Each structure stands twice: as structure tokens, then as C-alpha cells.
Amino acid sequence: MAIPRRVLADGVRDIAPILPGIVPFGMISGIAAVDAGIPPGTAMAMSLIVYAGAAQLATVQLIVTGALPVVMVLTALIINLRFAMYSASLAPHFRHLPLRWRWPLAYMLADQAYAVAITRFTHGEHILANQKHWYYFGAAVVMWATWQLSSAAGIFLGANVPPTWSLDFAIPLTFMALLVPTLRDNAAVIAALTGGAVATIAAGLPFNFGLVLAAIFGIGAGLLAESMRHRHRNRHEANR
């Protein structure tokens, strides 16, 4: 099948407004890695191998505090658990594809590429089932390239400019910028508040266990809130 250029271009067009926000994130990721003592080549490799900004930043923070490698891996994977959600959500749209397509598409999975694609697939203008992956590919590959270039720029900057300001606050700020768009309804807000509260209280626990607890309690609180909302709504409708 020839490349459906229109669909591909749509993907690129739809991710374009989001790219300016990815650039500072990538740069901070690169600068932070180098500032933490990671050699530039290794930092770039991490950016290519992991390709997950939030996890990369958390890992870098843990390197600075001297955490155990096992803790770093577990922390990173908990942070990246959301990719399983994206995977579950996109899987039906890629069902028909051979493995040689599905694996690269999976590798490029990222928050914004996912958001753009799922919006188009579920609410947007119709795309032929066998062309959907082209839309996603357009968005995902442009975002991937932007991230890698920004990270490289940050790595280069970090390696050549002495760290003058404390950029470590920039890291939680970028997490915050990622968090806000996920707060789409009350249940999500409750999940966030619970996760945040548990993480804050349990911050002293060893092995970064606070994060695991926060995830468990946060998800639980979200599910509870959602089931209570359904029950309330059903009761309300039954009483009418």
C-alpha cells in the first residue's frame, strides 16, 4: 500500500502545536542528566533507549541521591506504567498490523502522541482502519525526533555551561505540566490528591516505596470515586 500522505500529514499537523512544550522538557532532561554526572554519550543513549522524560528525570534525581539501581528501575517502571494504559487504549486500532509494524509503533509511544492519536481515532474525522497507524506514526515520529534533538541540545548545553541556577525545581514543574491535563474529571482529581498526599507522607520510606503506595492508593481512590459517582447517578435516576 502506498503511504497515505494526507493521513500522515494530519498526524504531523496535529502534534505540531504541542512540540514547543516538548523542547524545554527535553532540554531539561538532557541538562539534568549531565549535571548529575552522567557522561554525555550515556545520557543520549538513555534518551534513545528509554525515551520517557518523566522517568528519565526521576532516575536522574535518584542517581544524585545515590539510590540503589533496583529502586531506580522500579521507580522508572511505576512512572511508566501509564504506557500500558496507552497501549491498551491503542491496541484495537493496530490489531490488523503485522508485528514488524507494531513493535516500532509501540517504541514511540508517548503521552502527547497518544493523546493526539486517540482523540482523532475516537472523536475526529474518520480514518480508514488500515491507515490509522500512519496518522499515529506521523505524530509519534515527529515528537520522537523533537525529543531526541531537544535532549541532545540539553546534553550539549549541560556539558558546556556550568550549572549556575538550581534547575532541580524545573523537574517537578515539568511533572506538574504533565499532570494537569490528566485531571479531566473529579475521580481523576481524587486519584491525584490521594496519590500526592500518600507520596508526601510516605516520602521517608526506603526503596522509594512511597511511590508504590501512592500509586496503589491513588488508583484505588479513583476507582472508588468513580463507582460512587455511578451509584449516585443510578440512584438519582431511579428516584425520578
Place this chain on the structure above:
Amino acid sequence: MSSTSLWLTILAIGFGTFCLRLSFIHLLARATVPALLQQALRFVPPAVLAALVLPAILRSGGAIDVSPDNVRLVAGAFAAGVAWWTRNVLLTLATGMGVLWLFKAIF
């Protein structure tokens, strides 16, 4: 951290992350995701991202500090407001860092 353990860590994270990304796309190409699992997964991003943000803002010097003395809390609050209204990453960053430096310079 030694170079070897750093590389092993990176590779482990990379491999694990790729497995997460590939999971359903590879496996469930012919099946559907159980509803409860889908619901639960939906709350992973807010719970985990908030778990990363709030301790950094609410804790100062190793303990929880919700007083106005906590500069990060103040800066974070402003940044959160900007994030909510504009959904713009650059503005959020600029606001948070700007307020932080401003307060550090003044007080």
C-alpha cells in the same frame, strides 16, 4: 555510580518500559482489555504524576512544610494556577522558576 551499573540500569528501564508500551499492542491484538483493568489504568497518570509533584512542593528540608516560608510551595501554587489556565508547558515552567527566584532574591 559505576558505569556498568548505570548502563545496566538504563537497559533494564528501557527494556521494561518497552514491554509496558508493547504489552497490549502485542498481546491483545485479538482480545479486549477487561473493563476493571482499563478503569484502573486510567488513574495511573494522575496518581503517579501527582505523587512526583506534591512531595517536591510540600516538603522542605526533609519534613512537610505547608507554611508560606516554603518557597517551593508558593512558586508551585502559582505554577499550578498557570498550568490549569493555560495548559502551556513553557508558561508553567517560567512562572514556577520565576516566582522561585523572585522569592529567593527578596527574602
